[in-house]
Amino acid sequence: MSxxxxxxxxxxxxxxxxxxxxxxxxxxxxxxxxxIIYIITLSANLLLILVVxxxxxxxxxxxxxxxxxxxxxxxLSSTIVPKTLAITLSQDRSISLMDCxxxxxxxxxxxxxxxxxxxxxxxxxxxAINKPLHYTTIMNRRFCIGMAAGCxxxxxxxxxxxxxxxxxxxxxxxxxxxxxxxxMPPLFRLSCQxxxxxxxxxxxxxxxxxLCSFILTLVSYVRIISTILKIRSTAGRHKAFSTCASHLxxxxxxxxxxxxxxxRPHSAYSPEVDKTVSIVYTTVTPMLNPIIYSIRNKHVKDTxxxxxxxxxxxxxxxxxx
Numbered sequence: 001m002s003x004x005x006x007x008x009x010x011x012x013x014x015x016x017x018x019x020x021x022x023x024x025x026x027x028x029x030x031x032x033x034x035x036i037i038y039i040i041t042l043s044a045n046l047l048l049i050l051v052v053x054x055x056x057x058x059x060x061x062x063x064x065x066x067x068x069x070x071x072x073x074x075x076l077s078s079t080i081v082p083k084t085l086a087i088t089l090s091q092d093r094s095i096s097l098m099d100c101x102x103x104x105x106x107x108x109x110x111x112x113x114x115x116x117x118x119x120x121x122x123x124x125x126x127x128a129i130n131k132p133l134h135y136t137t138i139m140n141r142r143f144c145i146g147m148a149a150g151c152x153x154x155x156x157x158x159x160x161x162x163x164x165x166x167x168x169x170x171x172x173x174x175x176x177x178x179x180x181x182x183x184m185p186p187l188f189r190l191s192c193q194x195x196x197x198x199x200x201x202x203x204x205x206x207x208x209x210x211l212c213s214f215i216l217t218l219v220s221y222v223r224i225i226s227t228i229l230k231i232r233s234t235a236g237r238h239k240a241f242s243t244c245a246s247h248l249x250x251x252x253x254x255x256x257x258x259x260x261x262x263x264r265p266h267s268a269y270s271p272e273v274d275k276t277v278s279i280v281y282t283t284v285t286p287m288l289n290p291i292i293y294s295i296r297n298k299h300v301k302d303t304x305x306x307x308x309x310x311x312x313x314x315x316x317x318x319x320x321x
Contacts, residue, residue: 013096013097014094014095014096014097014175015094015095015097015100015171015175015176015177015182015190016093016094016095016175016176016177017083017087017093017094017095017177017179017180017181017182018093018176018177018178018179018180019084019087019088019093019180020084020088020180020275027088030088031085031088031089034081034084034085034088034283035085037077037081037283037284037287038077038081038082038085038283040287041073041074041077041081041283041286041287042074042077042078044287044290044291045070045071045073045074045286045289045290046070046074047290047304048066048067048070048290048294048300049067049070049071051300051303051304052064052066052067053067055303057303058300058303061124061139061144062121062124062125062128063294064144064148065117065120065121065124065144065148066121066290066293066294068117068148068151069114069117069118069121069289069290069293070289070290072110072113072114072117072286073114073285073286073287073289073290074286075106075110076106076107076110076111076114076282076286077282077283077286077287079103079106079107079110079181080103080107080180080181080282080283081282081283083095083099083103083181084180084181087180088180095182097167100182101163101167101182103181103182104163104166104181104182104183104184104187105159105160105163106159107181107182107183107282108155108158108159108162108163108184109155109156109158109159109160110155111155111258111281111282112154112155112158112159112205112209112210113151113152113155113156114254115155115209115210115213115214115254115255115258116150116151116154116155116209116213117148117151118213118217118251118254118255119212119213119214119216119217119220120147120148120151122216122217122220122221122247122251123216123220124139125220125221125224125244125247126220126221126223126224127139129224129227129228130223130224130227154209155209158205158209161201162184162198162201162202162205165197165198165201166184166187166188166198169187169188169191169193169195169198170191170192170193171187171190171191171192172191172192174190175190176190177190178271179271179274179275179278180275180278181278181282183261183278184198184202184262185202185261185262185264185269185274186271186274189269202262203262203263205262206258206259206262206263207263210255210258210259210262210263211259211263213255214251214255214259217251217255221244221247221248224244225241225244228241228244246292247292247293249292250285250288250289250292250293253280253281253284253285253288254280254281254285257277257278257280257281257285258281260277261274261277261278261281
């Protein structure tokens with residue numbers, strides 16, 4: 001085999017991620033921003049998981065689903081950010097076919113799982129506020145575990161189907177992906193074959209998992225808000241509205257950017273817009289989720305404070321003993 005044939009064969013088994021930007025000072029800015037976001041994402045989500053796991057007061061359906069959400073956010077961010085930092089810092093922007101497949105599989109699966117978990121969490125809040133007397137019966141342990149397992153299973157099966165369909169396409173055009181990670185829409189544009197079937201499958205999946213989850217979440221919050229309006233106490237209404245507004249803001253940003261990416265017509269493609277939108281739901285939202293959903297929560301803050309005071313007291317006893 002000649003050197004030229006060997007080089008071609010190697011390039012066929014690899015893709016090249018063009019990344020976020022080619023401007024040096026912007027690259028440095030992107031690395032710093034992504035690194036800070038990643039550290040905050042890991043720290044906030046790990047803290048939440050640890051607090052929920054070690055606190056008997058937080059063994060409720062709401063915090064069970066929040067722990068699931070934190071696990072998703074940690075893995076989703078870890079699937080994308082380290083590789084993005086690596087290709088931005090190094091001259092080698094290549095990614096093997098196997099790594100590209102793995103990255104796409106997990107980012108798709110975790111993104112879809114987050115959609116479904118957010119919808120289940122909205123239903124949990126609806127049951128807690130609108131049906132308080134039946135809440136423990138509705139959201140029993142078996143139901144919660146079943147719902148969480150169902151969300152993970154459906155999403156991973158969905159992802160496996162899309163990854164299989166995508167990598168059945170022949171990529172005989174350039175192997176340069178104008179994106180910072182392996183995602184379906186940018187990969188479709190590298191194929192010399194008609195991708196109509198893949199796009200239809202993507203739209204159907206986005207409509208069922210994304211749009212239906214968003215509608216269910218929206219309906220749950222509309223019902224919650226209508227109940228809140230009946231609260232006589234102004235302080236009570238304000239507190240409930242504040243919580244719902246912050247949750248609904250994060251949910252709207254996440255679903256909005258995800259649906260924009262996966263339900264847009266082929267003709268509306270713009271590499272720079274795609275990158276910006278993808279940054280929101282793959283890096284920014286995983287950082288915001290634990291802060292908006294939990295760290296602002298009085299029960300979580302009180303539990304964290306108690307843990308730190310207990311740890312500080314134990315450390316002081318050891319140093320003085």
